[in-house]
Structures are given as structure tokens and as C-alpha cells.
Amino acid sequence: xxSYTEENYLKIIYHLSExxxxxxxNAIAERIQTKxxxxxxxxxxLSEKELVNYVKYQGVTxxxxxxxxxxxxxxxxxLWEVFLVDKLNFKWDEVHDVAEELEHIQSNLLVERLxxxxxxxxxxxxxxxxxxxxxxFAELAFVKLSKLNSGDKGTITGVSEHxxxxxxxxxxxxxxxxxxxxxxxxxxxxxxxxxLAEQQKTNISREVAKHILITKN
Amino acid sequence: xxSYTEENYLKIIYHLSExxxxxxxNAIAERIQTKxxxxxxxxxxLSEKELVNYVKYQGVTxxxxxxxxxxxxxxxxxLWEVFLVDKLNFKWDEVHDVAEELEHIQSNLLVERLxxxxxxxxxxxxxxxxxxxxxxFAELAFVKLSKLNSGDKGTITGVSEHxxxxxxxxxxxxxxxxxxxxxxxxxxxxxxxxxLAEQQKTNISREVAKHILITKN
DNA sequence: TTTATTGTTTAGACAAATCTAAAAATTTAT
DNA sequence: ATAAATTTTTAGATTTGTCTAAACAATAAA
Ligand SMILES: [Mn+2]
Ligand SMILES: [Mn+2]
Ligand SMILES: [Mn+2]
Ligand SMILES: [Mn+2]
Numbered sequence: 001x002x003s004y005t006e007e008n009y010l011k012i013i014y015h016l017s018e019x020x021x022x023x024x025x026n027a028i029a030e031r032i033q034t035k036x037x038x039x040x041x042x043x044x045x046l047s048e049k050e051l052v053n054y055v056k057y058q059g060v061t062x063x064x065x066x067x068x069x070x071x072x073x074x075x076x077x078x079l080w081e082v083f084l085v086d087k088l089n090f091k092w093d094e095v096h097d098v099a100e101e102l103e104h105i106q107s108n109l110l111v112e113r114l115x116x117x118x119x120x121x122x123x124x125x126x127x128x129x130x131x132x133x134x135x136x137f138a139e140l141a142f143v144k145l146s147k148l149n150s151g152d153k154g155t156i157t158g159v160s161e162h163x164x165x166x167x168x169x170x171x172x173x174x175x176x177x178x179x180x181x182x183x184x185x186x187x188x189x190x191x192x193x194x195x196l197a198e199q200q201k202t203n204i205s206r207e208v209a210k211h212i213l214i215t216k217n
Numbered sequence: 218x219x220s221y222t223e224e225n226y227l228k229i230i231y232h233l234s235e236x237x238x239x240x241x242x243n244a245i246a247e248r249i250q251t252k253x254x255x256x257x258x259x260x261x262x263l264s265e266k267e268l269v270n271y272v273k274y275q276g277v278t279x280x281x282x283x284x285x286x287x288x289x290x291x292x293x294x295x296l297w298e299v300f301l302v303d304k305l306n307f308k309w310d311e312v313h314d315v316a317e318e319l320e321h322i323q324s325n326l327l328v329e330r331l332x333x334x335x336x337x338x339x340x341x342x343x344x345x346x347x348x349x350x351x352x353x354f355a356e357l358a359f360v361k362l363s364k365l366n367s368g369d370k371g372t373i374t375g376v377s378e379h380x381x382x383x384x385x386x387x388x389x390x391x392x393x394x395x396x397x398x399x400x401x402x403x404x405x406x407x408x409x410x411x412x413l414a415e416q417q418k419t420n421i422s423r424e425v426a427k428h429i430l431i432t433k434n
Numbered sequence: 435t436t437t438a439t440t441g442t443t444t445a446g447a448c449a450a451a452t453c454t455a456a457a458a459a460t461t462t463a464t
Numbered sequence: 465a466t467a468a469a470t471t472t473t474t475a476g477a478t479t480t481g482t483c484t485a486a487a488c489a490a491t492a493a494a
Contacts, residue, residue, distance in 0.1 A: 038452055088330040098324045107315045113305035255482055257443055
């Protein structure tokens with residue numbers, strides 16, 4: 001079994017390796033809110049346990065074992081988020097910190113029963129896919145809203161930024177999961193997007209558009 | 218805020234002080250599965266934080282602050298147990314270890330929403346009372362089954378022993394919460410009890426009878 | 435009322451996770 | 465290619481919770 005802290009490291013290495021592989025020490029330090037020296041220590045320990053492959057000065061990659069462990073934590077995190085939103089009426093910007101703790105509860109029975117209780121959800125409240133118990137993700141066909149052109153239509157199915165500030169902003173604009181949108185125009189000079197959501201005309205910055213995920217249809 | 222470990226100490230001191238006050242070092246050591254020396258160290262720390270009053274060689278008592286903290290952990294523990302049994306179909310002998318972890322999740326919003334979601338339960342799956350958010354317990358009128366005499370009737374409303382072995386044993390005998398029972402006879406020579414539960418005649422040892430709580434009616 | 439026995443505390447050590455400061459390696463710039 | 469800047473690692477220290485072994489107190493027995 002891994003400690004709470006080791007699990008957090010594994011999960012963050014997992015997420016970072018979607019962006020760059022191998023994952024660099026400083027990248028981990030920044031995300032985990034700690035110092036590079038501490039990261040090096042922990043990396044050595046995870047390497048001892050064969051959860052990561054580590055090459056000095058080069059960075060880390062997850063081993064198969066490490067990856068499976070990380071995915072399981074992601075699974076738990078996202079299932080708990082669904083629980084909080086669907087059953088306890090949390091808002092989508094309120095769930096992250098609590099799920100950050102709940103993801104470490106050790107009980108396979110609990111996870112499987114929770115999954116069943118929630119009716120086997122495939123995505124969490126931010127549109128992120130929930131892996132099954134074997135670690136397999138259902139592939140979801142997303143495209144960033146910022147990649148669309150005028151006339152394109154689709155449904156908001158996810159976000160790639162989870163800060164409370166961002167989520168509350170979308171809430172205010174009425175741009176929540178499941179909403180259908182249509183692009184009116186992409187402004188040339190700043191890349192901001194004019195769109196229609198529920199008969200409502202709205203303008204969002206390119207920065208915001210980059211973090212909204214759309215299923216075209 | 219207290220650490221996970223400090224919370225476990227406070228909760229155990231709380232439970233033990235129902236039996237003896239002040240609570241002795243060795244009693245804590247036994248319950249928390251650690252050595253007396255470690256308990257002394259922790260007690261000093263809790264005393265520093267004014268969560269317990271400590272007199273060397275005498276033992277500890279909880280301060281008002283410590284007691285409220287402990288009751289809040291008990292509240293969370295029992296609410297989670299209800300959740301596991303009522304919503305996730307855990308058996309009453311399967312919930313303890315998971316609740317032991319879940320009780321440490323830090324979020325008042327979570328606890329209050331969970332309470333509401335569970336419809337404000339007053340007792341947990343073992344018949345133990347759940348304090349409200351201010352730390353008040355609804356007084357429940359229990360009597361040990363071992364105190365009853367032949368002819369007495371009542372309902373099983375709690376147990377005072379939570380081991381999986383004991384709970385499974387009761388399950389097998391059909392002596393679960395809510396079952397109505399009637400005492401046929403209390404055997405003189407060993408104190409064992411012959412009783413009727415759902416038309417079924419059963420004999421239980423005095424030891425078992427001492428841990429079953431009855432509401433007479 | 436000395437002597438055992440038991441219970442509790444202290445002293446000193448250790449593992450886990452963290453830090454600061456300094457050294458070493460790598461990358462970038464000149 | 466050499467120097468400068470950046471990144472990463474090491475060395476040594478700190479905090480938290482634990483341990484063993486030894487000292488000390490309180491209680492029970494002789
Ligand atoms: Mn976490
Ligand atoms: Mn999420
Ligand atoms: Mn606990
Ligand atoms: Mn219980």
C-alpha cells in the first residue's frame with residue numbers, strides 16, 4: 001500500500017505525463033506545492049518501489065504498476081465528485097478539495113458499490129472521463145471550443161480548467177455541461193468568441209474558449 | 218486543525234472516559250494498538266493544545282474543546298456508517314474500518330449535506346446515537362438484554378460490541394436491529410438466556426446477552 | 435514496612451516527509 | 465567553446481509519530 005502522500009505524487013505525475021514525458025522535477029514541485037528537493041526525495045522512494053522509472057536530471061515516467069495505481073486514484077476522485085454533485089447537491093466548483101481527500105479512502109468494496117450507486121457514470125462533473133476498475137477509459141471525442149469556426153454547433157461536454165474562479169465564471173455565463181452552443185463569430189484581433197447558448201448571445205475570451213470542451217453535433 | 222492521529226486519540230479518549238475517568242495511559246495504548254510511551258508523548262501534545270487535562274501518573278480527561286472535537290468525529294463516523302449500510306448495502310459488520318477512515322474527512326458542508334441526504338438519522342447501524350452538529354445526543358432508553366427477566370418483551374435497538382465476529386453471530390441468530398424478542402427463561406447456572414425472536418426459539422450466552430441492547434415495550 | 439509488581443514517564447533513536455543551503459549537472463547565451 | 469543561468473540533486477536539519485530500554489511512581493504483597 002502507498003501512503004496518502006505517495007498517492008498524491010503518483011496522481012500528479014500521471015496528469016503531468018499527458019503533457020510532457022518524462023515529467024520534470026520542477027513541474028511536480030509546482031503542482032504539489034513543495035520544493036524541488038522534496039520531490040527528488042520522493043521520486044527516489046517511488047523508484048525504489050518500482051512505481052516510477054527515474055533517470056537523474058532527466059525526470060520520471062510511471063511504470064505500469066505506477067500508472068494503474070494512479071488511474072485508480074483518478075477513478076476514485078472522479079466518482080466521489082459525481083457523488084458530491086449528484087447526491088449531495090454540491091456545485092461543480094465546490095467538489096475538488098473534498099474529493100482530494102476522499103480519493104485516498106482504501107476500500108475496493110466501497111469504490112465498486114459507489115460506482116453502482118451512482119449508476120456507473122462515465123464522466124465526472126467537469127466532463128472528465130471515469131476509468132473502469134481495470135483502468136480503461138472510454139474514449140471521448142472532445143474538441144476545444146477555441147478550435148471551432150463560425151457556424152459550428154455542439155454541446156458543452158467538459159472543461160480543462162478546474163479552478164473555482166473559472167467554473168463560477170462559466171456558471172454565470174450559463175455555459176455548463178450539456179448546454180448546446182453555436183458559434184456566431186471568432187473575432188480576428190483577440191481571438192475572442194461570440195456564441196449563442198440557449199438563445200443568449202455571449203462573448204468569451206480566447207483564454208476561456210480554450211478550456212471549454214465541445215462535442216460537435 | 219488536528220491531525221488524523223490526534224483525532225483518533227481524542228475519539229478513543231472520549232469513548233474510554235464513559236467507562237473510567239480520568240482515562241489511563243495503558244487503556245489508551247491498548248485501544249489504539251500502540252505502546253504506552255507513545256501515548257504519553259501524544260497526551261502531552263494534546264495537553265499543549267488544551268484538548269485534554271493531563272496529570273502525570275493520573276491520566277487524562279477531555280477539556281470542553283477536546284470533547285466537542287471528539288463528538289464531532291463520532292458524529293461523522295456514525296453518519297458514514299449509515300451511508301454505507303443504507304445507501305451502499307454494506308452489512309453492519311463491514312462498515313467499521315471504512316468509517317474509521319471516512320470520519321477524518323474535513324468538510325462541514327459535506328457532513329451537513331450527508332446528514333440531510335440520509336434524512337437525519339438518529340442512530341447508526343449498531344444502534345449507537347448520532348449527535349447533532351452542536352454535539353447533543355438524543356437520550357435513548359436502552360437496557361442490556363442480560364438485565365431482563367422471563368416474560369419481558371422488547372425490541373433490539375443496539376449492540377455494545379462491534380466486532381465483526383459478534384455481529385455476524387447475531388446475524389446468524391436472526392438477532393438484528395428492530396427485531397422483537399421475548400424472554401422465555403434466564404438459566405440459573407450459567408446466566409444464558411432462552412428467548413423467542415420471530416417465532417424462533419434461541420439460546421444465547423450471558424456474554425452475548427450483555428452486548429445486546431433492548432428497548433422494553 | 436520493606437520488597438515486588440505493575441503502571442507510567444523519560445531518554446534516546448528511527449522512519450517519513452519536509453525544508454534550506456550548497457554542490458553538481460544541464461541548458462542557454464555569448 | 466567558454467561563461468552564465470537554470471535545473472536538479474545532495475547534505476544536513478526539522479517535525480510528527482513511533483519505538484525500546486531504562487528510570488521513576490504508585491500499588492500490592494510479604
Ligand atoms: Mn489527494
Ligand atoms: Mn473533476
Ligand atoms: Mn479513525
Ligand atoms: Mn457504529
